[in-house]
Amino acid sequence: KAGVTQTPRYLIKTRGQQVTLSCSPISGHRSVSWYQQTPGQGLQFLFEYFSETQRNKGNFPGRFSGRQFSNSRSEMNVSTLELGDSALYLCASSLRLAGALSGANVLTFGAGSRLTVL
Amino acid sequence: GQNIDQPTEMTATEGAIVQINCTYQTSGFNGLFWYQQHAGEAPTFLSYNVLDGLEEKGRFSSFLSRSKGYSYLLLKELQMKDSASYLCAVRDQDTGRRALTFGSGTRLQVQP
Numbered sequence: 001k002a003g004v005t006q007t008p009r010y011l012i013k014t015r016g017q018q019v020t021l022s023c024s025p026i027s028g029h030r031s032v033s034w035y036q037q038t039p040g041q042g043l044q045f046l047f048e049y050f051s052e053t054q055r056n057k058g059n060f061p062g063r064f065s066g067r068q069f070s071n072s073r074s075e076m077n078v079s080t081l082e083l084g085d086s087a088l089y090l091c092a093s094s095l096r097l098a099g100a101l102s103g104a105n106v107l108t109f110g111a112g113s114r115l116t117v118l
Numbered sequence: 119g120q121n122i123d124q125p126t127e128m129t130a131t132e133g134a135i136v137q138i139n140c141t142y143q144t145s146g147f148n149g150l151f152w153y154q155q156h157a158g159e160a161p162t163f164l165s166y167n168v169l170d171g172l173e174e175k176g177r178f179s180s181f182l183s184r185s186k187g188y189s190y191l192l193l194k195e196l197q198m199k200d201s202a203s204y205l206c207a208v209r210d211q212d213t214g215r216r217a218l219t220f221g222s223g224t225r226l227q228v229q230p
Contacts, residue, residue, distance in 0.1 A: 004160075041222075042205075042220055042222040043205065044220075045217045045218065056217050058217070090160065090161070106151070106163050106166065107218060108163065109153075109160040109162070110160055112160060
């Protein structure tokens with residue numbers, strides 16, 4: 001079955017612009033999470049969506065936002081881009097195990113969208 | 119909050135065994151994951167531990183001690199293709215049921 005698909009794979013923007021990244025989860029996965037990966041900070045959690053609702057949010061400024069559609073596809077948006085936003089943005093999808101198994105939710109990552117801000 | 123430490127880089131020889139350590143400080147521990155990430159590619163799931171002990175999966179094994187806040191990933195019979203970054207990640211009550219907190223990763227170089 002198809003994996004997690006992210007588009008675009010690469011993009012270049014300038015400071016002050018905004019960007020929208022897209023993620024299509026694995027079929028049947030309804031939870032989508034977004035992570036930012038940089039050489040200095042590693043993988044950092046941005047936010048997580050389930051059933052079109054944001055369930056959890058990391059420590060990022062309000063310029064970072066996202067949404068999820070009824071088909072579980074998700075988008076994230078970064079407004080007023082800064083040089084420090086240059087990073088690999090990874091989307092991950094998972095099943096939503098409940099109760100005692102909730103800790104075992106395995107994230108499957110997409111290949112990422114590499115954003116360069118000039 | 120969480121704090122996860124793992125070595126930045128390791129080098130090992132093809133055919134050998136290497137152990138990558140991970141220590142963590144967290145509250146409400148709810149599972150530890152290891153992911154492998156080749157340069158320019160997505161992280162891929164390797165293992166999950168929630169109870170103390172060793173989980174074995176072919177050439178890869180992962181160990182967890184919750185009382186010590188310690189885990190390791192053991193790679194046996196190293197192959198050149200094992201050259202990658204290995205990411206330790208913890209799920210706990212601060213990050214919710216699906217979000218993970220990742221360490222900075224250990225870059226493993228396998229030499230002939």
